[in-house]
Amino acid sequence: MRLYTAEEMGSADRAAQEMGITGRILMERAGVGMATLALERFSPRRAVAVCGGGNNGGDGFVVARELHRAGVEVEVVASKETYRGDPEANLRALRALGIRVVGPEGLEGVLSGAELVVDALLGTGFSGEVREREAAMIRQINASPAPVLAVDVPSGVDGSTGEVRGAAVRADLTVCAHAIKVGCVVSPGREHAGRVAVVDIGIPPGAEVEPSVVLNDAASLAGLIPRTAEPAHKYSAGALLVVAGSRAMTGAAVMTVAGAQRAGCGIVFLVTAAGAAPLLDARLTEAIVEGAPEDAAGHMGEEALDAVLGRAGRASAVVVGPGLGVGEGGRRLVEGILREVEAPVLLDADAITNLAGSGALARREAPAVITPHAGELGRIMGAGAREISASRLRCAREAARRHRCCVLLKGSDTIVVEGDRAAVNPTGHVALATAGTGDVLSGVIGALLSRGVEPYDAARAGAWAHGRAARLWLEETGWPAESLIATDLLSHLPRAFAELLGNSPEAEGPAAPGSGAG
Numbered sequence: 001m002r003l004y005t006a007e008e009m010g011s012a013d014r015a016a017q018e019m020g021i022t023g024r025i026l027m028e029r030a031g032v033g034m035a036t037l038a039l040e041r042f043s044p045r046r047a048v049a050v051c052g053g054g055n056n057g058g059d060g061f062v063v064a065r066e067l068h069r070a071g072v073e074v075e076v077v078a079s080k081e082t083y084r085g086d087p088e089a090n091l092r093a094l095r096a097l098g099i100r101v102v103g104p105e106g107l108e109g110v111l112s113g114a115e116l117v118v119d120a121l122l123g124t125g126f127s128g129e130v131r132e133r134e135a136a137m138i139r140q141i142n143a144s145p146a147p148v149l150a151v152d153v154p155s156g157v158d159g160s161t162g163e164v165r166g167a168a169v170r171a172d173l174t175v176c177a178h179a180i181k182v183g184c185v186v187s188p189g190r191e192h193a194g195r196v197a198v199v200d201i202g203i204p205p206g207a208e209v210e211p212s213v214v215l216n217d218a219a220s221l222a223g224l225i226p227r228t229a230e231p232a233h234k235y236s237a238g239a240l241l242v243v244a245g246s247r248a249m250t251g252a253a254v255m256t257v258a259g260a261q262r263a264g265c266g267i268v269f270l271v272t273a274a275g276a277a278p279l280l281d282a283r284l285t286e287a288i289v290e291g292a293p294e295d296a297a298g299h300m301g302e303e304a305l306d307a308v309l310g311r312a313g314r315a316s317a318v319v320v321g322p323g324l325g326v327g328e329g330g331r332r333l334v335e336g337i338l339r340e341v342e343a344p345v346l347l348d349a350d351a352i353t354n355l356a357g358s359g360a361l362a363r364r365e366a367p368a369v370i371t372p373h374a375g376e377l378g379r380i381m382g383a384g385a386r387e388i389s390a391s392r393l394r395c396a397r398e399a400a401r402r403h404r405c406c407v408l409l410k411g412s413d414t415i416v417v418e419g420d421r422a423a424v425n426p427t428g429h430v431a432l433a434t435a436g437t438g439d440v441l442s443g444v445i446g447a448l449l450s451r452g453v454e455p456y457d458a459a460r461a462g463a464w465a466h467g468r469a470a471r472l473w474l475e476e477t478g479w480p481a482e483s484l485i486a487t488d489l490l491s492h493l494p495r496a497f498a499e500l501l502g503n504s505p506e507a508e509g510p511a512a513p514g515s516g517a518g
């Protein structure tokens with residue numbers, strides 16, 4: 001599925017016009033397609049179309065005309081006094097049909113009794129902060145009890161970034177012309193968009209441009225995860241070292257290791273604080289657990305580095321961080337790992353926090369992935385979680401550039417960035433907002449790294465499978481999303497991976513003796 005920024009959509013639009021498909025044709029098809037969806041999804045008897053002064057408003061005029069033709073009682077609010085070009089022609093058609101058109105001052109009146117509001121105030125031509133006049137209209141739309149269908153992008157949301165500065169429409173359904181706009185899948189825009197649909201507006205294939213952000217769907221991940229090839233042994237299937245846990249925090253290490261095992265690792269080593277090792281050894285039947293020196297707080301510090309490096313020599317990837325503990329010793333441990341370990345390293349949780357103010361990631365030449373949530377990213381970017389959350393795509397890109405690594409920024413829209421590449425994951429679910437799911441994710445991505453998958457692809461595939469596992473659990477149990485606990489993901493990760501691998505475990509048949517991940 002394609003994602004476009006405003007600029008990319010503009011390029012495709014211009015290319016289409018150069019091929020003789022006029023803006024008027026595109027607008028007509030957009031409006032007709034959107035009206036069809038409005039009728040299908042909402043069956044309104046009374047509708048209001050709130051139309052701005054640009055082409056987004058022009059689309060809205062076409063939607064209004066089509067709804068009227070289908071017998072819906074329609075009223076139109078036109079935000080500008082004078083229109084030009086295609087929007088003007090479409091507005092004239094409304095007037096000729098006797099459809100009532102009022103100015104912004106009439107909005108409140110027409111909203112009462114509406115069964116659908118079509119939000120065509122601002123589209124991809126908008127960025128920055130909404131001016132007060134339009135902001136007041138947006139607040140009125142949001143105060144109306146009627147469902148809202150947003151044309152192309154919810155008004156007030158930056159279509160290229162998902163950023164919202166000030167007022168923005170909260171839609172139930174956003175219908176994008178030709179391609180989903182990036183701002184409809186990146187938070188906070190994502191939360192404003194509601195469900196997202198696309199209508200074909202007749203852009204010919206030759207007019208497509210290369211998108212700068214991709215939707216991390218199953219199709220884009222096809223073929224990226226290798227099966228374990230014969231002749232195989234447990235090391236060739238992927239050997240992961242997990243450096244996690246502290247005396248008072250053991251569950252995080254369990255979930256990271258278990259996530260890695262279910263994502264196909266042949267062997268998982270855990271180096272943990274000495275005080276946590278006996279308990280973790282008992283709980284992790286298949287893993288090889290080693291206790292390393294700990295400080296008075298029960299955290300591993302620089303003294304644990306020898307144990308870590310000893311094990312790292314046998315591992316094809318390393319995950320550091322869950323339950324590690326925060327402090328100066330932990331910082332030196334993480335810096336030592338980044339300096340000494342050649343294999344891909346994934347940093348999560350406290351390992352990221354420990355690097356606040358450190359240049360160790362940027363200095364590292366070998367591959368690295370970090371998997372922060374907004375708060376953790378803020379710590380290594382010298383910013384607050386709110387600042388990160390307001391500009392997620394920009395901040396993830398900036399972090400990847402500054403720290404020279406692959407960045408997976410967690411959230412409802414999990415974003416993966418490396419260099420110029422960026423992907424937004426669609427499988428996330430609110431059910432994942434529960435303690436420990438991030439630990440499972442770092443184990444899953446670590447497993448993929450250990451199996452030789454490139455960092456950017458490992459992060460994308462891991463995020464996809466992690467979200468998909470939650471959805472499979474919801475489908476299978478029928479239980480409320482709130483009841484999911486992180487370890488529930490473990491039993492559903494295999495089915496999520498089966499979908500990515502393209503064949504179910506049953507279809508594969510029983511493994512021959514001596515094959516598969518040990």
Ligand SMILES: NC(=O)C1=CN([C@@H]2O[C@H](COP(=O)(O)OP(=O)(O)OC[C@H]3O[C@@H](n4cnc5c(N)ncnc54)[C@H](OP(=O)(O)O)[C@@H]3O)[C@@H](O)[C@H]2O)[C@@H](O)CC1
Nearest residue numbers: 013026027053054055056122123124125126129130131152
């Ligand atoms: N491209 C395509 O292929 C196709 C595009 N299509 C459609 O066109 C849309 C893009 O249309 P667009 O470029 O005319 O811009 P649009 O979103 O209507 O915004 C301009 C209006 O917003 C206003 N405005 C701006 N900033 C503001 C602010 N801060 N605060 C308040 N107001 C502000 C600005 O006001 P002005 O500055 O002019 O006073 C002007 O009135 C796109 O989303 C899709 O729906 C389809 O028809 C088919 C093919």
Ligand SMILES: Nc1ncnc2c1ncn2[C@@H]1O[C@H](COP(=O)(O)OP(=O)(O)O)[C@@H](O)[C@H]1O
Nearest residue numbers: 410411412428429430432433435436437438439
């Ligand atoms: N509302 C949400 N929708 C989708 N995914 C979410 C949501 N909230 C959290 N997640 C996902 O859940 C995981 C939480 O990770 P994290 O915050 O590190 O938790 P923990 O440290 O407790 O494991 C991340 O993968 C994140 O993307």
Ligand SMILES: [K+]
Nearest residue numbers: 119122153155
């Ligand atoms: K809109």
